Amino acid sequence: MTNIDWKDKKNLTMLADFYEFTMANGYFECGMEDKIAYFDMFFRAIPDNGGFAIMAGVEQLIEYLKNLKFQEEDIEYFRSKNLFSEEFLDYLRNFKFECDVWAVPEGTPIFPHEPIVTVRGPIIQAQIVETMVLLTINHQSLIATKANRIVRAAKGRSVMEFGSRRAQGYEGAILGARAAYIGGCIGTACTIVDRDFEVPALGTMAHSWVQMFPTELDSFKAYARLYPNSCVLLVDTYNVLESGVPNAIKAFNEEVVPRGYRPKGIRIDSGDIAYLSKEARKMLDEAGFEDCPIVASSSLDEYVIRELLNQGAKIDSFGVGERLITAKSEPVFGGVYKLAAIEKDGKIIPKIKVSENVGKITIPGFKQVYRLFDRDSGKAIADVITLHDEVIDDSKPYEIFHPIYTWKRKTITNFYAKKLLVKIFDGGESVYESPNIEDIRNYCGEQINTLWEEVRRFEKPHKYFVDLSESLWTIKNQLLEKHK
Amino acid sequence: MTNIDWKDKKNLTMLADFYEFTMANGYFECGMEDKIAYFDMFFRAIPDNGGFAIMAGVEQLIEYLKNLKFQEEDIEYFRSKNLFSEEFLDYLRNFKFECDVWAVPEGTPIFPHEPIVTVRGPIIQAQIVETMVLLTINHQSLIATKANRIVRAAKGRSVMEFGSRRAQGYEGAILGARAAYIGGCIGTACTIVDRDFEVPALGTMAHSWVQMFPTELDSFKAYARLYPNSCVLLVDTYNVLESGVPNAIKAFNEEVVPRGYRPKGIRIDSGDIAYLSKEARKMLDEAGFEDCPIVASSSLDEYVIRELLNQGAKIDSFGVGERLITAKSEPVFGGVYKLAAIEKDGKIIPKIKVSENVGKITIPGFKQVYRLFDRDSGKAIADVITLHDEVIDDSKPYEIFHPIYTWKRKTITNFYAKKLLVKIFDGGESVYESPNIEDIRNYCGEQINTLWEEVRRFEKPHKYFVDLSESLWTIKNQLLEKHK
Numbered sequence: 001m002t003n004i005d006w007k008d009k010k011n012l013t014m015l016a017d018f019y020e021f022t023m024a025n026g027y028f029e030c031g032m033e034d035k036i037a038y039f040d041m042f043f044r045a046i047p048d049n050g051g052f053a054i055m056a057g058v059e060q061l062i063e064y065l066k067n068l069k070f071q072e073e074d075i076e077y078f079r080s081k082n083l084f085s086e087e088f089l090d091y092l093r094n095f096k097f098e099c100d101v102w103a104v105p106e107g108t109p110i111f112p113h114e115p116i117v118t119v120r121g122p123i124i125q126a127q128i129v130e131t132m133v134l135l136t137i138n139h140q141s142l143i144a145t146k147a148n149r150i151v152r153a154a155k156g157r158s159v160m161e162f163g164s165r166r167a168q169g170y171e172g173a174i175l176g177a178r179a180a181y182i183g184g185c186i187g188t189a190c191t192i193v194d195r196d197f198e199v200p201a202l203g204t205m206a207h208s209w210v211q212m213f214p215t216e217l218d219s220f221k222a223y224a225r226l227y228p229n230s231c232v233l234l235v236d237t238y239n240v241l242e243s244g245v246p247n248a249i250k251a252f253n254e255e256v257v258p259r260g261y262r263p264k265g266i267r268i269d270s271g272d273i274a275y276l277s278k279e280a281r282k283m284l285d286e287a288g289f290e291d292c293p294i295v296a297s298s299s300l301d302e303y304v305i306r307e308l309l310n311q312g313a314k315i316d317s318f319g320v321g322e323r324l325i326t327a328k329s330e331p332v333f334g335g336v337y338k339l340a341a342i343e344k345d346g347k348i349i350p351k352i353k354v355s356e357n358v359g360k361i362t363i364p365g366f367k368q369v370y371r372l373f374d375r376d377s378g379k380a381i382a383d384v385i386t387l388h389d390e391v392i393d394d395s396k397p398y399e400i401f402h403p404i405y406t407w408k409r410k411t412i413t414n415f416y417a418k419k420l421l422v423k424i425f426d427g428g429e430s431v432y433e434s435p436n437i438e439d440i441r442n443y444c445g446e447q448i449n450t451l452w453e454e455v456r457r458f459e460k461p462h463k464y465f466v467d468l469s470e471s472l473w474t475i476k477n478q479l480l481e482k483h484k
Numbered sequence: 485m486t487n488i489d490w491k492d493k494k495n496l497t498m499l500a501d502f503y504e505f506t507m508a509n510g511y512f513e514c515g516m517e518d519k520i521a522y523f524d525m526f527f528r529a530i531p532d533n534g535g536f537a538i539m540a541g542v543e544q545l546i547e548y549l550k551n552l553k554f555q556e557e558d559i560e561y562f563r564s565k566n567l568f569s570e571e572f573l574d575y576l577r578n579f580k581f582e583c584d585v586w587a588v589p590e591g592t593p594i595f596p597h598e599p600i601v602t603v604r605g606p607i608i609q610a611q612i613v614e615t616m617v618l619l620t621i622n623h624q625s626l627i628a629t630k631a632n633r634i635v636r637a638a639k640g641r642s643v644m645e646f647g648s649r650r651a652q653g654y655e656g657a658i659l660g661a662r663a664a665y666i667g668g669c670i671g672t673a674c675t676i677v678d679r680d681f682e683v684p685a686l687g688t689m690a691h692s693w694v695q696m697f698p699t700e701l702d703s704f705k706a707y708a709r710l711y712p713n714s715c716v717l718l719v720d721t722y723n724v725l726e727s728g729v730p731n732a733i734k735a736f737n738e739e740v741v742p743r744g745y746r747p748k749g750i751r752i753d754s755g756d757i758a759y760l761s762k763e764a765r766k767m768l769d770e771a772g773f774e775d776c777p778i779v780a781s782s783s784l785d786e787y788v789i790r791e792l793l794n795q796g797a798k799i800d801s802f803g804v805g806e807r808l809i810t811a812k813s814e815p816v817f818g819g820v821y822k823l824a825a826i827e828k829d830g831k832i833i834p835k836i837k838v839s840e841n842v843g844k845i846t847i848p849g850f851k852q853v854y855r856l857f858d859r860d861s862g863k864a865i866a867d868v869i870t871l872h873d874e875v876i877d878d879s880k881p882y883e884i885f886h887p888i889y890t891w892k893r894k895t896i897t898n899f900y901a902k903k904l905l906v907k908i909f910d911g912g913e914s915v916y917e918s919p920n921i922e923d924i925r926n927y928c929g930e931q932i933n934t935l936w937e938e939v940r941r942f943e944k945p946h947k948y949f950v951d952l953s954e955s956l957w958t959i960k961n962q963l964l965e966k967h968k
Contacts, residue, residue, distance in 0.1 A: 019687030165618035169655030203503030
């Protein structure tokens with residue numbers, strides 16, 4: 001990974017909610033700074049009522065945790081608040097991250113209530129990383145999940161990420177494009193993402209290019225002459241069918257073909273794309289450019305793309321902007337970070353957060369997540385959340401059961417079990433090498449293919465099983481009884 | 485401004501759509517690099533069907549433009565694409581920003597179709613900044629506008645920005661919090677925003693604080709002892725009315741009052757906030773804490789806040805997270821950047837982009853925007869888009885007219901006219917000093933007060949007049965005739 005800027009970038013230690021520090025000072029002043037706590041990040045609902053989400057952002061989480069350090073200006077800043085003791089400020093000055101961290105690898109399909117990140121360590125340390133753990137994983141998982149919905153709607157046609165100009169901030173654009181690539185986009189319009197993350201940058205021309213020349217044809221010919229081997233012409237500056245496509249055909253014939261190349265496409269960015277694409281297809285075909293792809297852009301998302309394809313639109317690839325890069329239909333990935341356990345005299349004491357709202361009750365304890373795959377089909381059958389050191393022996397039948405309707409039981413045979421939570425920090429040291437982005441993207445596609453079509457569909461997807469092991473279920477119910 | 489990290493931050497020159505560079509190389513290869521072009525940024529629709537939007541992000545736009553520079557690694561990157569001539573790469577290596585730039589100051593209410601940023605300069609330069617102009621202004625204007633909607637819904641109660649963990653990327657959190665402050669929030673939960681942008685950071689405690697102690701009361705007392713003068717207690721970890729509020733009252737009585745302070749609040753983060761706040765209010769009042777504010781948080785936005793207040797909820801301030809920092813109800817500010825004119829032999833030639841969709845037709849020419857205020861009431865009457873050097877003489881009556889239904893005319897008297905577009909770069913040199921954030925925020929509040937209540941209301945706001953001067957209208961219509 002070249003990724004130059006990322007590694008040089010500013011220290012984000014202070015990108016934390018202020019209460020993390022008032023609490024930290026509080027723990028310190030109460031002599032609790034060595035208490036060991038376990039926090040889980042998990043989410044409660046899949047955006048857009050989808051059947052699964054996609055984990056993303058682990059590489060950036062690792063960079064953040066590696067660079068955790070308070071600078072002298074931070075200490076000064078805290079001192080100016082008159083809330084923190086000098087001893088605590090010294091503690092921050094000498095701060096060194098010492099936690100163990102586990103995360104689900106990027107590109108993995110993830111489901112509600114499973115821990116996707118677990119942090120174990122001294123309470124102050126495990127607490128103050130909350131904001132950045134959530135921000136990093138929430139954002140990229142949101143965009144990877146959304147991008148994959150759009151990619152699936154395109155049914156094998158390519159989808160490009162085009163949204164930088166409407167993103168929410170600079171990393172909204174940059175890391176959003178990274179996440180979109182993980183989710184299956186073929187590239188991005190954003191140059192810096194190519195330079196730093198090796199996500200291919202793609203693009204054609206803006207309307208201004210066409211307007212800068214005396215005529216549309218002049219602008220097309222100039223472009224085709226310069227880029228005969230990557231010539232995609234934007235045909236809607238004046239009138240798609242009356243001037244754009246005919247001029248594109250002329251430019252292809254005069255400037256591309258004679259140079260021994262074939263046109264790489266026309267792009268339609270406005271108007272009735274279903275109709276225009278069908279007419280443009282006919283015109284291109286009649287001109288002998290059956291191989292010239294038609295690219296569509298213009299406020300697209302999975303719903304518009306599905307509808308366009310239902311109408312028989314002749315589109316070969318999609319440029320998707322604002323609705324992808326902001327996940328417009330549901331722009332929040334609601335991951336939370338909750339205390340799951342503490343240690344006392346070396347023993348793990350599970351902690352639960354109860355709520356009137358049953359969906360908000362947390363799963364206590366230090367945990368692992370297993371995904372069970374059918375050995376014949378390779379399909380994912382269910383996830384089982386277990387205690388961290390629990391082993392699912394996949395050489396024997398394994399009984400899963402519904403955590404509420406416990407009489408609903410099923411015995412799984414002929415399966416293999418895979419642990420989803422992988423250790424990424426050990427005592428504060430990074431112990432995980434992020435795969436390169438191509439490998440993450442490929443892994444993502446493979447893992448999505450292990451989900452049944454019924455889990456992947458848009459409308460009322462089948463709810464994938466996420467169960468608790470017998471031991472974990474028992475601990476949870478004992479704690480609930482106690483809190484009654 | 486301390487703003488340390490911002491100024492040190494990475495060079496964002498490469499945060500540009502790749503097509504900006506293929507076009508730039510094209511202009512260069514066609515010998516057009518010295519052609520002067522004018523681009524306008526404007527938007528077409530106000531988010532959430534509101535009556536106005538708020539300009540934000542100019543300070544960051546200025547920093548970006550000041551730091552525009554291609555590094556050797558960027559040149560290497562471009563070379564690796566085999567698309568760019570060595571002469572063009574030399575041009576980039578020696579690139580120096582030389583444009584004139586005008587912008588509407590931050591905090592100003594803005595309306596559709598008005599230029600809010602205008603860039604004049606050599607086509608390559610004016611073109612390649614497109615992505616960052618849009619990204620910077622779109623993002624912060626989106627959040628400032630959304631935040632102000634929420635602030636207005638709170639009817640004088642304070643609103644805090646609490647959304648970092650659900651923001652779309654790091655600057656989504658940081659610059660989003662800055663924009664939210666401009667829009668009227670009283671502060672942010674995000675520490676780095678306080679350190680770097682002097683937006684006050686606020687916060688209390690998480691549920692984990694409460695869970696880390698043997699009992700809720702222990703946790704409250706420990707916190708109150710440490711922070712008797714800023715003690716806000718989170719009362720919903722177990723049960724708001726049965727344990728949270730009674731324990732808070734005990735902690736206030738035992739640890740806050742004896743130290744000579746008054747409690748600063750309780751916070752309710754879940755459940756039926758309307759009901760719980762009313763009951764909590766009674767309990768606090770009966771305990772002699774009539775002055776103890778109740779803070780509410782939990783997926784709030786302007787609609788929920790309005791509904792809570794309609795139900796008589798007893799809430800004194802709101803912590804608003806994910807729905808503010810992502811502008812959830814409409815997470816895209818659709819600013820565009822369009823060619824408005826070129827120069828030929830020193831003369832400005834207006835350019836228009838026509839479209840079947842009337843709303844997408846651009847306003848040609850090099851322009852200024854005047855806001856006309858009534859001298860008696862101070863209220864804004866209308867905006868008039870004029871040619872850049874046109875003067876509206878506010879000592880005489882001025883006739884405005886509807887740009888489509890031109891018989892709708894109105895003569896304005898007793899008004900003063902204020903230019904909205906201010907020069908921020910002159911020949912590539914920054915000539916504008918951003919006000920400090922407090923001044924921007926105050927200016928924003930004052931300017932919103934110049935809008936009639938009918939423009940500010942949520943439901944079907946009155947459409948504020950944005951007209952064209954007679955000269956500009958004539959140019960536009962002549963160009964439209966020509967393109968017919």
